[in-house]
Amino acid sequence: MKRELNITVNGESYNFFVEPKTLLVHVLREMLGFTGTHQACDSSSCAACTVIVDGKAVKSCSILALQVNGKEVTTVEGLADGANLHPIQQAFIDNWAFQCGFCTSGQIMAAKAFLDENPNPTREEIQMQMDGHICRCTGHNMINEAIRDAAKRLQSREAAKKLPAQKNLQSHKWAQTAKSGKGA
Amino acid sequence: MKTITTDFEYLPATTVEEALDMLSQHKDDDYKIIAGGQSLCTAMKHRLIAPEYLIDIKGLTDLDYIKFDEKEGLKIGALATHRSLEKSQIVREKYSVLCEMEENVASVETRNWGTVVGDLCNADPAVDPAPPLIVLDAKLKIQSKGEERTVAAEEFALDFFETTVQEGEMVTEIQIPVIPPNTGVYFTKYSQMLGDYALGSVAVLITLDKKKEVCANARIGLAGVDSAPVRAKKAEEVLKGKKITEALLAEAAEVVKTEINPVSGIEGSEDYKRELAGTLLKRVGKVALERAQKA
Numbered sequence A: 001m002k003r004e005l006n007i008t009v010n011g012e013s014y015n016f017f018v019e020p021k022t023l024l025v026h027v028l029r030e031m032l033g034f035t036g037t038h039q040a041c042d043s044s045s046c047a048a049c050t051v052i053v054d055g056k057a058v059k060s061c062s063i064l065a066l067q068v069n070g071k072e073v074t075t076v077e078g079l080a081d082g083a084n085l086h087p088i089q090q091a092f093i094d095n096w097a098f099q100c101g102f103c104t105s106g107q108i109m110a111a112k113a114f115l116d117e118n119p120n121p122t123r124e125e126i127q128m129q130m131d132g133h134i135c136r137c138t139g140h141n142m143i144n145e146a147i148r149d150a151a152k153r154l155q156s157r158e159a160a161k162k163l164p165a166q167k168n169l170q171s172h173k174w175a176q177t178a179k180s181g182k183g184a
Numbered sequence B: 001m002k003t004i005t006t007d008f009e010y011l012p013a014t015t016v017e018e019a020l021d022m023l024s025q026h027k028d029d030d031y032k033i034i035a036g037g038q039s040l041c042t043a044m045k046h047r048l049i050a051p052e053y054l055i056d057i058k059g060l061t062d063l064d065y066i067k068f069d070e071k072e073g074l075k076i077g078a079l080a081t082h083r084s085l086e087k088s089q090i091v092r093e094k095y096s097v098l099c100e101m102e103e104n105v106a107s108v109e110t111r112n113w114g115t116v117v118g119d120l121c122n123a124d125p126a127v128d129p130a131p132p133l134i135v136l137d138a139k140l141k142i143q144s145k146g147e148e149r150t151v152a153a154e155e156f157a158l159d160f161f162e163t164t165v166q167e168g169e170m171v172t173e174i175q176i177p178v179i180p181p182n183t184g185v186y187f188t189k190y191s192q193m194l195g196d197y198a199l200g201s202v203a204v205l206i207t208l209d210k211k212k213e214v215c216a217n218a219r220i221g222l223a224g225v226d227s228a229p230v231r232a233k234k235a236e237e238v239l240k241g242k243k244i245t246e247a248l249l250a251e252a253a254e255v256v257k258t259e260i261n262p263v264s265g266i267e268g269s270e271d272y273k274r275e276l277a278g279t280l281l282k283r284v285g286k287v288a289l290e291r292a293q294k295a
């Protein structure tokens, strides 16, 4: 018997009926069209299907959709701000952190949840965090580099946000004068 | 594509009372409890099980807790996830071995949704939380409608994927006493990849006497090397009442090899696993001793 499911995905709420055996990944991909969430092993072993539920990275292939009733889900489609990619997405591109891209959305979602919790991780912490993510083509070093780069980008974005707009401009001007002063 | 193919009736519970009512109603039916489903969904996808009813306890927020009390020790509710145990400040302070163990259980994603109790109830013989819980003298609280009993961690799992939990019952809490003074505890697992189930794992607890010279008490727990996690009481006896040295640990390691019944598999033969248990015991015992000396 179908049951009612209420979920918010990337800020929009959805309400419909599903069979209890339906997994979260199927709701996202087949019912709502968020095909950025990938399925690879389908048995909890690769983390390609990782999405964020109430702030935590989880494997959508191993969760009954009804267990997410009333919760907030973020998929890779929820990261970009219009045409502007999220800093983590951009860092993956700039650091050559994917080839076929099959594992990428899972990697990025895990990195997002992780950096929200730990904005300045070490290489080892990233390794421990990402150890369940299997990438068959890129090599995990570049992914690690991309996440460290993303952390830096996010930190400078946060720092810029904290300064009032005008002050920011002033300090910028000051920095330039100081620089040219040094050169003179 | 692997997915769950058979339908079931889905029964979500929101309180312990409600869950116990459902369990008593469906006692004689083909039902399964689902917590995080991290093992259960996979078993259903692989069609190893196809229950008619699924009693969902993931929503039991009243059992999602980790509490510490100087007298009673630590209590872990059945819905506490691996990740909340790993990240708990009080657990890191008082029972650091549990946090160290958690860092290597599956992956972060599985730890975020899967519960510690669900891991124990799934009863894989290599389950990681079992050895540390055995040496910490933990008990599991098991409830059914109107009834309650407790079982020692070492008696909880009976065989491959089989526990003492009966129809109509559920585990509601893990209870861990306060660690005595002059005590050191350590756990290590050996697996081929980080986050894999263990080929073998060992936990050791050593309590030294007041002068910190002689071993007043020792407990040894193992997993992955028998049909269920085990406590190695004979090897514990080798250590008790003596000054622990590398030679004494080596003696205990020889004894532990005779106390386990490993099963040969593609990842290691029976002999290999016996050797592994002995080697791990020597290494883990050494660290537990150092910790006891510093405690």
Ligand SMILES: Cc1cc2nc3c(=O)[nH]c(=O)nc-3n(C[C@H](O)[C@H](O)[C@H](O)COP(=O)(O)OP(=O)(O)OC[C@H]3O[C@@H](n4cnc5c(N)ncnc54)[C@H](O)[C@@H]3O)c2cc1C
Pocket: A043, A044, A045, B032, B033, B034, B035, B036, B037, B038, B039, B040, B041, B042, B057, B078, B082, B104, B105, B106, B107, B110, B113, B114, B115, B116, B117, B118, B119, B120, B121, B122, B126, B127, B128, B129, B165, B169, B170, B171, B172, B195, B196, B197, B198
């Ligand atoms: C890829 C992968 C790697 C893993 N690696 C490890 C590892 O290295 N070490 C390790 O220890 N574990 C490992 N696990 C197991 C994992 O820790 C468990 O799947 C998880 O903790 C189970 O918890 P759950 O809440 O999801 O339980 P579920 O999957 O919902 O339930 C598991 C079983 O326990 C029963 N159950 C659950 N809660 C209760 C209860 N309160 N009372 C009675 N019965 C109950 C269910 O009926 C079911 O039979 C791994 C799992 C995966 C998928």
Ligand code: FES
Pocket: A038, A039, A040, A041, A042, A043, A044, A045, A046, A047, A048, A049, A050, A059, A060, A061, A062
């Ligand atoms: S598809 Fe979910 S873990 Fe591999």
Ligand code: FES
Pocket: A097, A098, A099, A100, A101, A102, A103, A104, A134, A135, A136, A137, A138
């Ligand atoms: S980029 Fe191809 S699997 Fe990771």
